[in-house]
Amino acid sequence: MQAVEELGYIPNLAARALSSGKTHIISVVFPYVYDAIFADPMVLNILQGVEAECSQRGYNILLSTPRLTATGADENYLLLVRSGYLDGVIALDSYPVASVLEPVHKKGIPCVGIGYHPTTYQVRSDDRSGGFQLMQHVVGLGHQRIGLIAVPTRDHLCVPERLAGMRAAAEAAGLDFDAMPLAYGDWSTPGGARCAAELLARQPDLTALICLNDRMAMGAIQQAREMGRHVPRTLTVAGYDDIPMASVFAPPLTTISQQGPELGSRAARMLFDVLAGRQPELVTMPTHLIARQSSAPPP
Amino acid sequence: MQAVEELGYIPNLAARALSSGKTHIISVVFPYVYDAIFADPMVLNILQGVEAECSQRGYNILLSTPRLTATGADENYLLLVRSGYLDGVIALDSYPVASVLEPVHKKGIPCVGIGYHPTTYQVRSDDRSGGFQLMQHVVGLGHQRIGLIAVPTRDHLCVPERLAGMRAAAEAAGLDFDAMPLAYGDWSTPGGARCAAELLARQPDLTALICLNDRMAMGAIQQAREMGRHVPRTLTVAGYDDIPMASVFAPPLTTISQQGPELGSRAARMLFDVLAGRQPELVTMPTHLIARQSSAPPP
């Protein structure tokens, strides 16, 4: 050991990996669909949580962003998964088009999914409760004529969950969820603006808009302003995600926090549990309502 | 080859790495100082550019976020660098406290630095030109009483560059740069608000504030509003970075784009040049002024 110190011996990880079968590499997989992944505020948050747990245990993070289509993930990713290079995988796995964990399972690599694709071990944010909290907040302020800015269910498996939560809160308040006008955006700010324009034109007496993410909410607010509305005096707008921008936007956004870093660290800890031979249960992370100035009672 | 197809043979990367000495792993290094790295909008942008080049060539990205102090990077990172696991390294290398590429050089691993620490191969955004363009724009609108919201030079090596560019543009317009009031923030939105409060209290006749990043600019705008200013009618505020938020903020921010994805892809291409035995020259990426509604002529 003294000699190790003196000579500055550093083990060769490739040799260690070959002989022990352990690479100490965890792949964190963010499927790359419609260019969204590098615009998704959850990505860095989840990475932050995963990184903290991995670095503490001497594991390295390999970042994979496979292109995902109906036929599955791209060839590079499949090669990587089958190459024996990975001790474990953590994947954002909520795109309906396909599960990125399917080839990982087939290869028998321990993995944890973040999201809704059925898989052995998984962590998810409680999207249903997030949707419920958001609708409950808006209804609780006294709103009754509420418009919804959503995205198609085929985009993400969290969508039906959030909508189901909203439905439950609306119905608990005696409102007819199916009667609420609904427009479909694409998560983007301009998309949110378009939806707001459509909804407010179709039904000018709406007093609130609930959006499935913060970027659409920001677009909706800008559009509403151009149509002569004041947020929140004559229109309440709520978002989802609590991206960094949400707190510094004007007005600051009422939204739902998914606690990305905690999701990431929980997923990582769950993976290390699996690697240690345990069989952890599904974890559903609570969401938190962040009430800011974009919501207020109706005029 | 037919048999390869039929049997589904996949080479074992660990074995290949050991025998060939090539791992096909590139580490992308973002030093983790004062929790900034996961709040830095450049991180995902650079990753996006690097990822595009690497995946195209069948290289994998290992994400490293070493804690950086005056004594250098943390032990885990040093072990990784010396372990023979990396074919190359791309690092954000502009923190004055230390260079994360120093141990990489010592080990003889091909590497490219993004930033200002002197190193053999590097790419950087032209911060001097960015500072110049920003000051030139503000001066060109007719402003003469301009306040600066900066950060201490010890925080980042881009700071003196941006300030030098601003000085050059100010002096080219016959203004005394040293007479411009200056406050030091910490890149954060609240920090920007504090600085704006200080500057506008000290010198209420300022007609413009130039900030070293967008987050501080957003804080400055909110603070100015609370002090009765209207942006841009009675106060121009400019930022730097063109983060996604900049275009949807109210008012949309005048700022400088560093083109993060292009920085990342240039750095990656440069690294592959080095791996191919070439000796690429320093690349300085041009910046672009994005003039939006937060700047206007003085009242």
Added chain:
DNA sequence: CTGAAAGCGCTTACAG
């Protein structure tokens, strides 16, 4: 040009 052997630097099961 083809095919068998050595070697990459570890870990680990095993003989002493």
Added chain:
DNA sequence: CTGAAAGCGCTTACAG
């Protein structure tokens, strides 16, 4: 308990 040997699955230099 200690130490020498085999083996992980490739690549590559070399003999045929």
